[in-house]
Amino acid sequence: xxxxxxxxxxxxxxxxxxxxxxxxxPRFEERLMAAISGGEKRIAVNFESLxxxxxxxxxxxxxxxxxxxxxxxxxxxxxxxxxxxxxxxxSGFVAIxxxxxxxxxxxxxxG
Amino acid sequence: xxxxxxxxxxxxxxxxxxxRFVDSFGREHDLPTPLIFELNLALDELVTNIITHGSRxxxxxCISVSLCRTGEDLLxxxxxxxxxxxxxxxxxxxxxxxxxxxxxxxxxxxxxRNLTDAMCYERIGDRNRITLVKKAKxxxx
Numbered sequence: 655x656x657x658x659x660x661x662x663x664x665x666x667x668x669x670x671x672x673x674x675x676x677x678x679x680p681r682f683e684e685r686l687m688a689a690i691s692g693g694e695k696r697i698a699v700n701f702e703s704l705x706x707x708x709x710x711x712x713x714x715x716x717x718x719x720x721x722x723x724x725x726x727x728x729x730x731x732x733x734x735x736x737x738x739x740x741x742x743x744x745s746g747f748v749a750i751x752x753x754x755x756x757x758x759x760x761x762x763x764x765g
Numbered sequence: 766x767x768x769x770x771x772x773x774x775x776x777x778x779x780x781x782x783x784x785r786f787v788d789s790f791g792r793e794h795d796l797p798t799p800l801i802f803e804l805n806l807a808l809d810e811l812v813t814n815i816i817t818h819g820s821r822x823x824x825x826x827c828i829s830v831s832l833c834r835t836g837e838d839l840l841x842x843x844x845x846x847x848x849x850x851x852x853x854x855x856x857x858x859x860x861x862x863x864x865x866x867x868x869x870x871x872x873x874x875x876x877x878r879n880l881t882d883a884m885c886y887e888r889i890g891d892r893n894r895i896t897l898v899k900k901a902k903x904x905x906x
Contacts, residue, residue: 673784676813677777706784706802708809709873719864737799741806744879745872746860 657685665696665761671703674711683714690718695727698760702733712745719751728752732760768833769793775816775825775847780809783830790832796839796901803880804832804839804899810873811843811852811895819847834901838882841897850893851886852877 655678659668666689674682689697697718701707719729730752734742742748752763771786773779784805791801812828819825825847833840855874859867877884883898 673781675777675780675784675809676817677780706805708806708813709869709876710813712872713869716864716867716869723864737802740799740803741876744876746858746867749861750864750867 655681657682659685659689662698662761665698665764666694667698667700667757667761669700669703671705673706674704674714675706675708676710679708679710679714682711683717686714686718687721690721690725695722695725696764697722697727697729698757698764699729699731700733700757700760701731701735701738704734704738707738707741709745712741712747715747715751728764730754730760730763732757768831770829770831773812773828773830775819775828777813777816779816779828780812783808783812786830787832794834794839794901800899800901804841807877807880807897807899808841808843810877811897814850814852814873815843815845815847815893818850819845822848824848837901839899839901841899843893843895843897845893846891847893849888851888852895853884853886 655672655674657668657670659666722729732754742753754760754763769790773783787805787808788801808830815828825845828845831842852874855871858871858875881897881899885896887894
């Protein structure tokens, strides 16, 4: 799993590639939590190059979404492959975290 | 019917090895990518549970995973020597609650149930055995 991020008009965009499983999710969690405690309130995660996600990855996203909501900001996810999207559908996460098609839409969602 | 078999140690970094094993089985049987992903995810969730529970009690030494195809069914058997744990007894998570109320517990097993067509658990001596059945039907997507 690799991550790269950039700022886009005060919002943080994180691109995640490879595998997000219970072995790699802790690194993703560290990155997100460090960004949030560093004052980032609006975060978009681009999953275009994500090949795999398990419930360990979902757990991190849920935690980040909660923290950002408490901070008065938000989290949005974009560009995921259909079979990755299925995991978000099956887990009911699409109802609690915005999942959109493009990075532009994700940036709009978080304001 | 040819069976493929792999032994994993009780370490989460083994999930990548599991994934390569499922991929190679999938390619061998010409399974579509989404189906390989679903099989991999179901096995990952079970193996993650076994490692997480097993390393807590300290008695897990290895996990064996075997895969075979019989007609239109894919059969996966996961065995371990950790403490008794029956995933079929796990409570279903509440998927309708809000972001604040949402619990994460049980989500892994919920995914396994939804990604496979049958799951059964047996305790045989000091081993756990979970059998999964998944239809190898062509993907709609």
